[in-house]
Amino acid sequence: MSDPVVQATNLSLTFETNDGPVHALKDVNLTIDKGDFVSFIGPSGCGKTTLLRVIAGLEHPTAGDISVNGLSPDEARRTRAYGYVFQAAGLYPWRTIAGNVKLPLEIMGFSKVEQNERVTKVLELVDLAGFEKKFPWQLSGGMQQRASIARALAFDADILLMDEPFGALDEIVRDHLNEQLLDLWASTQKTIAFVTHSIPEAVYLSTKIVVMSPRPGRISDVIDSPLPRERPLNIRDSKEFIEVAHRVREGLRAGHSDG
Amino acid sequence: MKSLVPILTVVAAIMVLWYGAAVWMNSQWTLDQAARAGTEPSFSFIVADTMAQDRPKLPAPHQVISELYDTVIDKKITSKRSLVFHAWITLSATLLGFVFGTFAGILLAVGIVHNRAMDMSVMPWAIASQTIPILAIAPMIIVVMNSMGIQGLVPKAFISAYLSFFPVVVGMVKGLRSPGAMQLDLMRTYHASQPETFWKLRLPASMPYLFTSLKVGIAASLVGAIVGELPTGAVRGLGARMLSGSYYGQTIQIWSALIMAAVLAASLVAIVGIIQRITLKRMGLAQ
Known part of the structure; x- marks a missing residue:
């Protein structure tokens, strides 16, 4: 196995606010x-988005180390190592x-030619x-989010960071986009970090599920998914899927009770 | 078509009020004349007379319209008695001042958004500048510039610019700051430079705000140009027409200059509005 894409060690981030840290x-x-x-899955306030932003170099840790592609997140950002997809499409x-x-x-x-x-x-890749x-404004919400994924893919960075990209979409559209995202991941071989608050979405998509809990934001469980990389939608009725989903739910509940 | 009925209703209401006020305000003079001649005027004579005086306190609408017709259509536009000639004098100062003011306003806004020192220092002064009555400062500008050998168009344009830069500063600062945290973060993930963020994000995002400011700014410019014509004793321009009208009791002349100024302002705002609609539509910001 080659060097890890992201390596975080004892990473902490404390915001100083008027009400204390x-x-x-x-x-x-x-x-x-x-x-x-x-x-990354967890209740709001568990730091999942913050962790993604630290990886992106948009926030800076107050303690601990993190490397992205062997560089600091800021250096990695300068080398344009990742594409970032936000919660809203945010198209101009x-x-x-x-x-x-x-x-x-x-x-x-x-160059102009290469841009085109x-x-x-x-746009073909995201079916647009x-x-x-x-x-x-002439596109639906799901199509806009697909366009924003295309924007993140356009410069062919190896890493794709996605912050609840389908959070605002209805479930039917979300299922469809999840399927497309898996196809995209299989065809582009990218490394994807994905923030979500939906258990089925996390289990369906991931090879690794990081369960987080709040106050202080921390990782309470890391699950390496036993599911195969090829995943038809009906895999969600399989025994393995239900088991993984159960373990995620248990992890979330545990994090909540002692939090 | 739908908006025509309410507009015409309001116009009709104004006309009724206007004629009523003209009869009421001008009747005193008619009665005085009659008393001096020792006659007892009938009501219909009073009404007819109040609408046909040479120097009424309030000219009746048809008097103003006939004056407008006379000075706009019947006179050659190169004649000093043509209102079109005077309107052009004022308009040229307005447009020059508007360009100055817009340019200065945008530059200041760019500085305020990008430089913390300017943010803290310029805005209070910009606001303070607008609290000084323009009528007080206009003569000083004219006199100071005159002593430097600058006369005619430029001092008037300067006063126009003084009034019109402010809405542009306020609107552009708001517009340039309108992109949210997410959009700015997106530019950071691309490692975009400050100029790139400005040209590709802040400036296009500010366009709707800019046009709203320009509409206010161009009307303010016209006011500035007219005010700039008052203290100079200028003999040309709409401001000069109003001033000389008031010297000689030519109320009809004042009112027709007023109407001309109003029409000019409405047209200028309408033109900016059309440019706004075309631009925003081409940018995809309006449907």
Whole structure:
């Protein structure tokens, strides 16, 4: 096995507020290997989004070490090591879908020809071919979120960080997008870190499930999924799936009672 | 079509009030004249007379309209008696001042958003500048600039700019700060530089705010240009028409200049509105 993509050791992050310190993360140890699909699950306030932001270099830990691709998160951010998908699609309303996907490519200085090639490629990848010239308001919420995933994929970073990307969508759309995301993961071989508060979503998608609990934000369980990488939707009725889901639920409940 | 009925209703109401007020305010003069001549005027004579005086306290609408027709349509626009000529003088100062003011406003806003020292220092001064009555400061600007050898258009444009930069500063600061934390974080994940964040995120996001400010700004510019024409004893421009009208008791002239200024302001705001609609539509910000 090659070096881990993300390695965190005794990671802590404390926000100083007027009401005293808030321990968003405390003594977090985590390893994410290349090609993993890691989900962070836990109740709100457990620090799952904060952890993702620390990996992205958007927040800085107050103690402990973290490396991304062997670099500090800030250095990794400067090398554009990851694509980040936010809770809301956050497309620029004044840019077309193609224009939005082009945004990171323009900033990173890709040639015009390559920009267009990449836009076509990633829009096909998220099943949005033909919507290049549409504006965001002309698309449904699920399609907008797919466009934002395409935007994160456009510059071909090895890591994809996703912060509850389907949290605001209804369940039918979410199931569909989960399936598509697995296809995408299989075809691009990316390492994905995924924040969610849905147990079925976490179990269905992940090779590794990190269960977190709040006050202070910490990891209460790490589950390596026994499920195969090929996952049809009906795998959710299998015995293994239900067992993993049960263990996640137990982990969440335990974290809650002593929290 | 739907908006026509309410508009016409309001116009009709204003006309009724206006004629009523004209009869009421001008009748004193008619009665005085009659008393001096020793006659007893009938009611219908009073009403007819109040609408046909040379120097009424309040000219009747049709008098203003006929004056407007006379000075706008019948006179050559190069003539000093043409209202179009005077409107153009004021308009040119308005537009120049508007360009100055908009430019200054945008520059200040960019500085305020990007520089903490400017954020703390410029805004209070910008607000303070608007609390000084423009009528007090306009003569000083004219006199100071005159002593530096600058006359004519530029001092008036300067006063226009003084009034119009403020709404642009306020609107642009708000607009440039309108992108949320998530959108700024997105730019950080791309390791975008500050100029890139400005050109690709802040500036386009500020466009709806800018246009709203421009509408206020261009109307303020026109007020500035007219005010700039008052203290100079200028002989040209809408402000000069109003001033000379009041010197000589030419109320009809004052009112037609007022109406011209109002029409000008409405047209300028409408033009900015059209540009706004086209721009935002092309940007995909309006449907």
